[in-house]
Amino acid sequence: MTQTAMPAQRPAxxxxxxxxxxxxxxxxxxxxxxxxxxxxxxxxxGYFTDDCLYQVISRENVALGLPQATIFCDGIRMLRDRVxxxxxxxxxxxxxxxxxxxxxxxxxxxxxxxxxxxxVLVTEAMSDAEPTVLLVGRYRDRLVRRxxxxxxxxxxxxxxxxxxxxxxxxxx
Amino acid sequence: MGKSIESEAAARAWPAEGxxxxxYWIYTDPHLYAxxxxxxxxxxGWSYVGLDCEVPEAGDYKRAWIGERxxxxxxxxxxxIAVWENRCAHRGARLVWQNRGRGESFTCxxxxxxxxxxxxxxxxxxxxxxxGKGGMPPDFDNASHGLCKLRVHVEGGSIWASFAPDGxxxxxxxxxxxxGYVKRIFSGRPLKLLGYSRQLIPSNWKMYVxxxxxxxxxxxxxxxxxxxxxxxxxxxxxxxxxxxxxxxxMVSRNVGKSSADSAAEMARNxxxxxxxxxxxxxxxxxxxDGKVIGLTIFPSVVMHQQANTLGMRNIIPKGPGAFELSWTxxxxxxxxxxxxxxxxxxxNLYGPAGYVxxxxxxxxxxxxxxxxxxxxxxxxxxMGGKDVAPQDHMVTEVLIRAFYRYYREAMGx
Numbered sequence: 206m207t208q209t210a211m212p213a214q215r216p217a218x219x220x221x222x223x224x225x226x227x228x229x230x231x232x233x234x235x236x237x238x239x240x241x242x243x244x245x246x247x248x249x250x251g252y253f254t255d256d257c258l259y260q261v262i263s264r265e266n267v268a269l270g271l272p273q274a275t276i277f278c279d280g281i282r283m284l285r286d287r288v289x290x291x292x293x294x295x296x297x298x299x300x301x302x303x304x305x306x307x308x309x310x311x312x313x314x315x316x317x318x319x320x321x322x323x324x325v326l327v328t329e330a331m332s333d334a335e336p337t338v339l340l341v342g343r344y345r346d347r348l349v350r351r352x353x354x355x356x357x358x359x360x361x362x363x364x365x366x367x368x369x370x371x372x373x374x375x376x377x
Numbered sequence: 378m379g380k381s382i383e384s385e386a387a388a389r390a391w392p393a394e395g396x397x398x399x400x401y402w403i404y405t406d407p408h409l410y411a412x413x414x415x416x417x418x419x420x421x422g423w424s425y426v427g428l429d430c431e432v433p434e435a436g437d438y439k440r441a442w443i444g445e446r447x448x449x450x451x452x453x454x455x456x457x458i459a460v461w462e463n464r465c466a467h468r469g470a471r472l473v474w475q476n477r478g479r480g481e482s483f484t485c486x487x488x489x490x491x492x493x494x495x496x497x498x499x500x501x502x503x504x505x506x507x508x509g510k511g512g513m514p515p516d517f518d519n520a521s522h523g524l525c526k527l528r529v530h531v532e533g534g535s536i537w538a539s540f541a542p543d544g545x546x547x548x549x550x551x552x553x554x555x556x557g558y559v560k561r562i563f564s565g566r567p568l569k570l571l572g573y574s575r576q577l578i579p580s581n582w583k584m585y586v587x588x589x590x591x592x593x594x595x596x597x598x599x600x601x602x603x604x605x606x607x608x609x610x611x612x613x614x615x616x617x618x619x620x621x622x623x624x625x626x627m628v629s630r631n632v633g634k635s636s637a638d639s640a641a642e643m644a645r646n647x648x649x650x651x652x653x654x655x656x657x658x659x660x661x662x663x664x665x666d667g668k669v670i671g672l673t674i675f676p677s678v679v680m681h682q683q684a685n686t687l688g689m690r691n692i693i694p695k696g697p698g699a700f701e702l703s704w705t706x707x708x709x710x711x712x713x714x715x716x717x718x719x720x721x722x723x724x725n726l727y728g729p730a731g732y733v734x735x736x737x738x739x740x741x742x743x744x745x746x747x748x749x750x751x752x753x754x755x756x757x758x759x760m761g762g763k764d765v766a767p768q769d770h771m772v773t774e775v776l777i778r779a780f781y782r783y784y785r786e787a788m789g790x
Contacts (some may be wrong), residue, residue, distance in 0.1 A: 230669055261730065272721055273572020273706045276730045278723065282653035287725075290732050294600040297739045340420070363735040368575040368701060369729035372738045 209370065218314055230321050231309045233355055234344075235354065238304035238325075245377050250284045254349060254356045258283050261362040261377060264342070275373055276366075288377060298373050301330045304377065317337065318358065319348045327377050339377060341365045388554035388559055391790055392755050396778045398623075399764050402752030404581035404745060409788070410697040413787075416787055417676040418444030418694070421544035423530065423537045423551075423656060423676035426450050427692055428462055430568040436479045436494060443538065447472050448527060449483075450536060453494040458531055461496040461524040462539040472524070530550075532565030535689070543763065551674065553618040558672050562682060563606065563663065567710035568645065571720060573730035574704040578738050581743035582676075582692050582700035589671055589679045589690075589738050590625045590776030592616055593760050598740060601732040604650055605658040613772040620675075621786075622765060622779030628669040629771070656722055660684040663716070675780075684723035698745060702738075704728050718784040 216224065229324040233252075240248045253259060262274040278284040305326040313320040322345055342364035348355045361377055389406070392398040403409055418424060428440040432452040439450050440463060448462040449472070463471050465485040470481050472492070481497060484491045491500040495616060500520040506512025527538040530547035536546055548556050552789050578585065588594070592614065595602065602608035608629070617626040652658060663685060672680040679690040693701040704727065727734045750758075758781075761773025765782055768775050784790070 257539060263573065263575070265575075266478070267571070271570060271572035273574060273724060274721070275574055275728050277721055277725055280654065283657065283722070283725075286652045286654050286657060289650065289652065290601055290605075295732070296598060296600070296736045298743065303640075368577040370577050371729070371742055373701050373730035373736045374735060 214280050223311060226311065226314070226319065229355065230311065230319075230348075234306050234309055234323055238306050241375065241377065242301075242303050242311070244301075246288055249376055250281055250288065252279055253284055254351070254358055254359075255281045255360045256280055257284065257357055258359045258361070259287075259357070259376065260360075261364065261373065263367075265367070275377060276370065281298050283362050284376075287296050291375060295374070297372060299332060300374075301336075302375065303328045303330075303336070306344075310370075317349050319350075319355070321346045321348060325377065337370070339370065340373070388440060388753050391785060393543040396781045396785070397758050398755040399758065399759065399777075399781055400752065400755045401748035403790075404584065405696055405697050405749050405752060408661075410581075412788065413676075414444040414694065419446065419540050421539070421541040421550075422676065423539045423544075423547050423674075423677070425535065425674065425689060426538045427536045427691070428534055428568050428570065428705060429458065429531060429536060430570045430706075430710075431477070432458070434479065435524075436481060438480065438494075440473055440475075441538075442691070442703075443540070444694055447471065448538065450538075451494050451496075452505075457486075458529050458536055459495050460527040460529050462527070462538070463523070464533050465490060465663065466492075466498060466522045466524055482543030494523055496526050498522045498524075515717075532559055533565040535559070535563045536570045537706045547700075551624065552621070553676065554617070554619045555624050558626060558670060559674070559680070561666075562680065562687065567678075569708045569710045569712070570710055571706040571717070571718070571724075574706070574724075576702045576704070576729040576738060577699060578702055579699050580740055580741035581697055582694040582743045584744055585679075585692055585700060585702065586673060586675065586780065587742060587777050588672045589627070590618075590780055592627055592771035592776075593650065593774055594740075595771065599733045601726070605652055607658050608725075609656060615767070615769050616761075616773055616776050617767045618765060618776050622776075622781075622783035623675045625673040625780065627771075627776070629669050630667050632776045637739065642776070643691060646751065656719065658684070660723065661716065661719065673776075675783075681727070684726060685719040686718070686727060688724075688727060698749070734756070 208339060221352050237252060259278040260274040261276040266273050278287055307324045309323040311319060311321050322343055325344055327339045328336040330336040342362055345360040345361040345363055349358050387442040389402055392400055424443040427439055427450045431439050432450060435452050436694045441448050441450050447464045448460050451459045453459050463473050465472050467488055467490050470485055470487045474487050482491055482493050493499050501513060502511050528539055530537045537732045541769045551559060593616050594726050596608055612629050619626060670682050677692055681688045681690060689705045692704040693703060695701055706724055729735060729738060758778050759775040761768055761775050765775060765779040
C-alpha cells in the first residue's frame, strides 16, 4: 500500500459562506439559462475553463457506466466548435427553447473545486405549435473560482428521457 | 355523398410509372403498416437484437424490440444466446420489466410461473392444488408451456433473431455480398460496448430506410461533411442494392488529397471555416481496405462505420407515424484508449444531436408532415436514371428504387 500526502485542506465553508455560495450559483445558473433562452449560445463557452468537459448524456448510460454522450465536448475548443457548426452548417426547423432550473445545490467544496447540481427542464416550441417538453434532467457540475468569478470545469447534463424526441439541436 | 369504396381503392394504387414513384399514402396507412409488421418484422427475415458484449455473463439479459414486439435476449448457462418473447406463457404479462439485468431464472410477478434462462417452464405454484383441491389438470405438461423462442444467429458478436422457425439462414437472408460486409466488421474480435443513444423520430419507419439508401442528399443536406472535409465530391463511392433490393450497401473511400488539390482547395476557400479541434473530423485508418461503409439490413438495422464510430442503428416502428432509432455504439475490447477516445469524439456527428444525423431526423419529420395529408401524390426518384442496377457513384437514388421494387413484390402492391 502506498501512502500519498493529503493535499493541504482549506477550512470547510461556514454556513454563511455556504449560503452565499448557493446564492451565487443560483445567479450563475439563471444567467446561463437566460442566455440559452435568448439564443445567445455563442456566449456559453465564455463560462467554461479551457480544460472543461461539457456533455449531454442519458441517465441510462450514466447508470450503466457507459461513456457514450449525445453531445460530448472534451475541452473548450470542442465546445466552441459545437457553436460554430450549429451556426454555420446545421439545418433544422426553427424553434424556441426555455429552461427551467430548480433545486440548485452545492454538494461539496474540495480544494479549489465546487461540486453542484440542479434540476433542469427544457421546453421546445415550434412556430406553428404549442411548447412540449424536450428534456428533463439534472446538471452535475464542477466549478472553480478564477479572477473573482465562477467557471464551469464540468457541466454534465444527465437527462431522464429514455429517448430524445426528434432532435437535440443546441446545448442545454 | 361520400367517396365510393372503388375510388378509395384507386387512391391506394401504385402510380403507373412504377419504382420511380413512391405514393405518400404508404407512410400513413394503418392497415398497410400492420401488414408490413407481419411481412417484414414478424415474417421470414432476420432482425438485429443486440451485441453479445451487452450480455457477457450467464444470466445477463437485455430487452430488445422486433417491430412492435418486445423480446428478451439472454446469455444461457452453456454460453449460448436465447431470445424469447417477453410475454409470460400463462396470461401474457411482460416477464421482464427492466431494460437490462442479470438473473438465475425468470419469474412472472403475476402468478410466479418460473422459467429458466432458456425459456423452459420450471415451476408453476400450486400446480397440485391445496389440500386436494384445485391445481392443474393431470395432463398439464410444463414442457408444452415454455416461453416462445425465436431462432437466433450470432455473427461475430452481433445477435440476430427470427420469428420464422423454418425461414432462411442468416447467411441466405443477407446474401453473399452483404454477409461478407457483416463479417468484415463482426469478425469475432471481442466487442466493447460504449453506450446507447435513443431518439424518437416522428416519421414513418421506411423514410429512415430510404434515408440510408440515399447518398444523393449527403453532400447537400449535410454541410458539415463538406465544410470540414469529411466528404468530397470526388470521394470514390459505390451504391449497391443486394438481395433483390431488400438490403443496400453504400461504400466510400477517401482517396486522399494531392498537394496540388489541397492548394487549389485552399485558394477556393480563403475564408474557409475551420474547426479548432480537428480531432472531430480526423479519423485514423482502421480497416485495411480503407473503406467507410453504411449497410442497411432490412428491415431492422443500419450498420454504420463512419469516421471512427461503429454503430448499430436499430429501427423500431412505433405506429405508422413514428419510429424509435436506437443507436448502440461499440468498439473492440482490445483497441487502444486513443481509438476509443476518437470514437467518443466522432460520435458527435451521429445520434439526435449529431452534426450530420440531427439533420436527418429534422428532414424526416418534415417529410412526414409534408406528405401525410397528400396521400394521393407521390415522390419522384429519377436521380441516376430509372433503373435498379448497381452504380459506381453517389449521385443516385438507385438503392431506393431497388428497395421499392422488392417492397412492392413482398407486399403484393
